[in-house]
Amino acid sequence: MHTTYQWIANELKQQRVRTVVDFGVGDGILTQELLKNTKIETLWAVDSSVENLKSLQQLAKRASLKSAWGSYFYYDEQWKAKDAIILHDLFERVEPRRLEAVLHLFLYDYFPKHLVLINSKNLHTVEGDISFPEWCHTMNSHQIYTLRFEQTDEELVAIFTRKEWTRP
Amino acid sequence: MSEPKWIELEKGLDVIGDIHGCMDEWLLLLEKLGYKQSADDLYRHPEGRKILSLGDIMSRGPRSLDSLLFFEAHIKAGLAYMIDSNHGWKIARWLDGRKVTLAHGDELVEEEFLEYERQHGSLATNRLKERIKNMLLDAPSHYVIRDQGSPMAVAVHAGIRDDYIGNHSPKIADYCRYGPVVGVQRNGKPKRGDWTIHHHSPELIIWGHDPRPVAVEMQRTVNIDQGAVFGGDLTALRLPSKEIVQVASHDYAQAAINPLDEWFEKRRKAPAFKKWLEGFTVHTETGREIQVESTSLLEALDHFSNVALPLEQVVYLPTSEKHVSILAFKDQQAAQKWTGLSDLLVVADSRGCAVSSEDEEESHHKRFYAQIEESQDFTKLESDWLLYEGVRVGDNIQVKDLLASERGLNLPLNSGESVQQELAVEGIKRLIRLESVERIHECILAAYLLK
Numbered sequence: 001m002h003t004t005y006q007w008i009a010n011e012l013k014q015q016r017v018r019t020v021v022d023f024g025v026g027d028g029i030l031t032q033e034l035l036k037n038t039k040i041e042t043l044w045a046v047d048s049s050v051e052n053l054k055s056l057q058q059l060a061k062r063a064s065l066k067s068a069w070g071s072y073f074y075y076d077e078q079w080k081a082k083d084a085i086i087l088h089d090l091f092e093r094v095e096p097r098r099l100e101a102v103l104h105l106f107l108y109d110y111f112p113k114h115l116v117l118i119n120s121k122n123l124h125t126v127e128g129d130i131s132f133p134e135w136c137h138t139m140n141s142h143q144i145y146t147l148r149f150e151q152t153d154e155e156l157v158a159i160f161t162r163k164e165w166t167r168p
Numbered sequence: 169m170s171e172p173k174w175i176e177l178e179k180g181l182d183v184i185g186d187i188h189g190c191m192d193e194w195l196l197l198l199e200k201l202g203y204k205q206s207a208d209d210l211y212r213h214p215e216g217r218k219i220l221s222l223g224d225i226m227s228r229g230p231r232s233l234d235s236l237l238f239f240e241a242h243i244k245a246g247l248a249y250m251i252d253s254n255h256g257w258k259i260a261r262w263l264d265g266r267k268v269t270l271a272h273g274d275e276l277v278e279e280e281f282l283e284y285e286r287q288h289g290s291l292a293t294n295r296l297k298e299r300i301k302n303m304l305l306d307a308p309s310h311y312v313i314r315d316q317g318s319p320m321a322v323a324v325h326a327g328i329r330d331d332y333i334g335n336h337s338p339k340i341a342d343y344c345r346y347g348p349v350v351g352v353q354r355n356g357k358p359k360r361g362d363w364t365i366h367h368h369s370p371e372l373i374i375w376g377h378d379p380r381p382v383a384v385e386m387q388r389t390v391n392i393d394q395g396a397v398f399g400g401d402l403t404a405l406r407l408p409s410k411e412i413v414q415v416a417s418h419d420y421a422q423a424a425i426n427p428l429d430e431w432f433e434k435r436r437k438a439p440a441f442k443k444w445l446e447g448f449t450v451h452t453e454t455g456r457e458i459q460v461e462s463t464s465l466l467e468a469l470d471h472f473s474n475v476a477l478p479l480e481q482v483v484y485l486p487t488s489e490k491h492v493s494i495l496a497f498k499d500q501q502a503a504q505k506w507t508g509l510s511d512l513l514v515v516a517d518s519r520g521c522a523v524s525s526e527d528e529e530e531s532h533h534k535r536f537y538a539q540i541e542e543s544q545d546f547t548k549l550e551s552d553w554l555l556y557e558g559v560r561v562g563d564n565i566q567v568k569d570l571l572a573s574e575r576g577l578n579l580p581l582n583s584g585e586s587v588q589q590e591l592a593v594e595g596i597k598r599l600i601r602l603e604s605v606e607r608i609h610e611c612i613l614a615a616y617l618l619k
Contacts, residue, residue, distance in 0.1 A: 048470055048473040048474060049474065050466050050470045069466045069470075071473035073438055073439075073473050073479055074438055074439055074440070074469060074473070075437065075439060075440040076440070076441065093473075093474070097509055097510070098478060
């Protein structure tokens with residue numbers, strides 16, 4: 001079993017999220033994991049690949065599950081102010097030099113309560129010499145979010161949580 | 169604050185953007201416009217033209233009082249008009265003895281009045297304050313400009329709705345001063361809505377308030393605040409010719425966030441794609457309407473998200489597979505400003521994709537760039553970027569014609585050949601007009617979908 005996905009699903013359950021966007025859904029494994037959480041009222045499975053979206057049709061048909069086309073490089077008002085957005089394949093799909101603009105779009109335009117980043121160990125991710133956690137902190141220079149990191153077997157996960165939604 | 173008024177065009181009007189106390193530049197602009205100082209110190213135009221200010225003549229800049237005095241005298245003499253504005257309204261209420269907090273450069277106006285008082289005493293200062301207050305309070309929310317009785321333009325400070333034109337209420341006055349405020353930005357500044365997209369009536373709306381690097385007419389609206397006080401230009405729009413006359417200025421305000429720089433950042437915002445979903449129409453400058461069906465829009469967006477070069481780097485799609493587009497930047501700073509990325513050279517094929525593999529790219533690019541630098545086009549044309557067309561010859565690419573620079577189109581690009589060609593020309597023109605990445609991408613998407 002994929003421990004990262006379990007950890008994220010569990011974490012979001014504890015945060016009592018109701019609206020969740022799985023951005024860059026890929027094979028849909030995390031989506032299926034999240035579907036076990038019955039507290040989620042709407043779960044959007046989003047991908048920029050038309051092919052991937054088609055294969056999603058085979059996923060369990062649940063009233064709470066919606067699929068939509070979405071990309072890191074186009075703006076869509078419907079992702080504003082959601083409880084949680086998971087940027088699933090950010091580091092696989094986006095070149096390091098374009099990451100900052102994309103993360104700005106999610107952190108400050110879409111402004112979710114929680115933003116989850118998944119960083120695979122093997123990937124060269126961010127530009128320059130700074131580490132992934134350091135880079136996350138620079139993206140949060142306005143201190144609007146609190147940051148947490150979790151090292152799972154496969155990946156390093158970062159969660160940005162808006163200050164007013166951070167529990168002590 | 170009185171009712172909105174009509175102005176007859178008569179011998180012609182020169183509409184002036186936000187002066188913000190840039191008096192030296194204002195006097196230079198007057199001279200450039202052909203106004204001459206008469207024996208009574210007032211400036212008159214030999215053809216009888218008049219001045220119309222869009223407000224915000226004071227605050228932030230070095231000589232607010234001189235600017236206020238200039239307009240007070242010229243309005244009284246029937247040589248100039250001025251409309252209400254956010255800074256004007258604030259200063260008027262301050263002069264009226266209301267409790268207001270002077271900030272955003274308004275405190276500099278207070279300093280100038282204190283200095284005046286030190287020199288001329290409190291009696292003279294109070295008299296002056298009264299005169300200036302009356303001038304500011306008399307400024308209408310907007311002027312409708314008529315040519316022989318029929319409305320041809322509207323002058324307003326920050327924005328207007330079509331149903332507000334020619335009408336008056338405190339709500340309308342507020343809207344005209346500040347524009348639509350839709351929220352608060354991260355930096356605490358108000359977030360402004362775009363009212364121009366809702367303008368459909370035939371009058372040209374001339375406005376200021378929200379500085380941007382160029383004065384470009386879009387959908388019968390033109391913003392002539394080119395940020396004089398932030399180191400941009402002081403602009404005049406001449407009516408009826410619509411000629412733009414400008415004087416370069418200095419960055420007097422030294423603001424922490426320069427709005428002209430901020431504007432370039434906003435220009436690169438990720439395009440909102442939803443409006444293209446149901447099919448769309450590209451309106452070209454030449455007046456053509458190109459209809460585009462959107463049945464395979466998502467496939468196109470998939471392509472531009474996952475396969476093509478970054479949207480910010482693609483200006484047009486070459487019309488044949490033999491051709492490539494070559495976009496070159498003067499230096500890394502220029503590349504960052506225009507694309508948010510530091511690549512000095514972007515070579516794209518007819519699908520907006522990188523032409524060579526990464527290994528080849530470096531050597532190719534070095535060669536192209538050396539060739540472009542040799543031409544000295546950057547210096548000759550005083551441009552941050554240059555756009556060339558290249559041709560594939562076997563495995564190689566040759567740089568051919570220079571298509572465009574910041575100065576404008578370089579070739580008399582023939583847009584009549586095909587729809588693709590017309591869309592390419594329109595996209596390049598939009599870049600020259602400094603339009604947003606979204607507006608340029610609209611042309612690229614249309615060309616891609618129509619292929």
